[in-house]
Amino acid sequence: MQTGKFPRIKLTDLPTPLEEMPRLTEVIGGPRLLVKRDDLTGAGLGGNKVRKLEFLLADARKKGATAVITTGGPQTNHGRITIGTSAKLGMKSSLVVMGAEPPTISGNLLVDYLMGADVHFVPPVQDESMSGYDRWAKDLNNVENKVEAVAENLRKKGEIPYIIKLGGTEPLGSLGYVNAAVELLNQLNERQIKADYLVCGIGTGGTMSGLFLGMKLLNSNIKVIGISVTAKDYMLAPMVLFESSEVAKLLGVKAEIKEEEVTIYDQYLGQAYGHPTQDGAEAILLTARNEGLILDPVYTGKVMAGIIDLSRKGQFTREDTVVFVHTGGVPGLFADEQVKALVKNSLRNKN
Numbered sequence: 229m230q231t232g233k234f235p236r237i238k239l240t241d242l243p244t245p246l247e248e249m250p251r252l253t254e255v256i257g258g259p260r261l262l263v264k265r266d267d268l269t270g271a272g273l274g275g276n277k278v279r280k281l282e283f284l285l286a287d288a289r290k291k292g293a294t295a296v297i298t299t300g301g302p303q304t305n306h307g308r309i310t311i312g313t314s315a316k317l318g319m320k321s322s323l324v325v326m327g328a329e330p331p332t333i334s335g336n337l338l339v340d341y342l343m344g345a346d347v348h349f350v351p352p353v354q355d356e357s358m359s360g361y362d363r364w365a366k367d368l369n370n371v372e373n374k375v376e377a378v379a380e381n382l383r384k385k386g387e388i389p390y391i392i393k394l395g396g397t398e399p400l401g402s403l404g405y406v407n408a409a410v411e412l413l414n415q416l417n418e419r420q421i422k423a424d425y426l427v428c429g430i431g432t433g434g435t436m437s438g439l440f441l442g443m444k445l446l447n448s449n450i451k452v453i454g455i456s457v458t459a460k461d462y463m464l465a466p467m468v469l470f471e472s473s474e475v476a477k478l479l480g481v482k483a484e485i486k487e488e489e490v491t492i493y494d495q496y497l498g499q500a501y502g503h504p505t506q507d508g509a510e511a512i513l514l515t516a517r518n519e520g521l522i523l524d525p526v527y528t529g530k531v532m533a534g535i536i537d538l539s540r541k542g543q544f545t546r547e548d549t550v551v552f553v554h555t556g557g558v559p560g561l562f563a564d565e566q567v568k569a570l571v572k573n574s575l576r577n578k579n
């Protein structure tokens with residue numbers, strides 16, 4: 229694999245653990261389940277973005293940057309991890325939040341402030357005379373303008389800003405997940421485990437694209453499945469296809485990728501990104517109570533709800549081996565009212 233030719237800063241100890249989940253397997257009567265612990269990647273409480281930032285922040289350093297700017301929702305994990313890894317490298321960080329300032333500081337946002345981030349909020353457009361699409365486009369435009377204003381302000385102070393896209397999804401960042409595919413295959417081979425499926429959440433698509441391309445370049449038969457937490461499958465599949473091709477181009481390798489090879493399930497998303505689902509909250513409880521493994525309501529809880537449902541429907545059989553990528557996001561749990569309500573409810577039912 230050609231990722232070695234790109235500058236990379238070590239931000240965490242790899243490989244991340246690969247653990248069995250025998251009790252969850254038993255409870256759901258499903259496949260052999262393993263979890264790749266990419267939630268345990270250190271800086272700023274860790275998560276999948278650390279692998280991307282090892283490449284992105286190395287690029288920032290190479291370009292002489294002294295400050296990093298990125299964007300995300302009020303509970304962005306990507307923002308938190310960018311702030312954490314920047315702090316570790318002695319770089320300043322700014323976060324431009326797509327959304328109004330929440331009344332309380334909780335979850336990821338609390339951690340952002342703890343790590344000294346400069347946070348700016350861009351409230352959504354409220355003009356009811358505009359169409360939903362126009363409002364969304366205006367919101368994006370407002371965020372872009374704010375990022376540029378923050379960058380300009382930093383330049384005036386003598387800093388050199390480096391802007392990282394939403395979710396850190398750009399080909400350089402996705403190299404981190406091409407490497408993760410290599411790392412996982414090594415772990416499986418060492419333990420002589422034959423895995424059938426690799427399941428991850430899909431937000432901006434960089435994680436799945438890197439894993440998908442990595443498995444392809446390594447001629448692995450493991451099928452990569454993305455569980456959407458953001459949009460419909462027909463919107464995400466072309467994105468993953470495009471991103472994987474761009475990463476292949478960056479690596480200078482030929483990879484024939486067809487859209488029908490990209491498998492994404494969108495039925496576990498619920499109402500929208502960031503809206504917790506009942507199935508997701510129940511998956512969080514089931515995983516916590518049987519494996520002591522903590523998931524989050526926005527990403528990994530919905531992914532686990534998908535794994536449980538696909539197992540119950542027989543899509544994953546008892547003979548299959550499924551690796552779930554725990555991409556982190558746990559601080560979001562502490563800002564989620566639905567999970568709190570579910571826990572309260574289950575306590576009430578016990579008494």
Ligand SMILES: Cc1ncc(COP(=O)(O)O)c(C=O)c1O
Pocket residue numbers: 275276304305306395397429430431432433434435436524527528555556557558
């Ligand atoms: C916890 C968590 N899991 C999964 C993802 C999805 O990763 P990607 O944006 O690369 O699709 C994110 C993205 O923010 C995340 O924070």
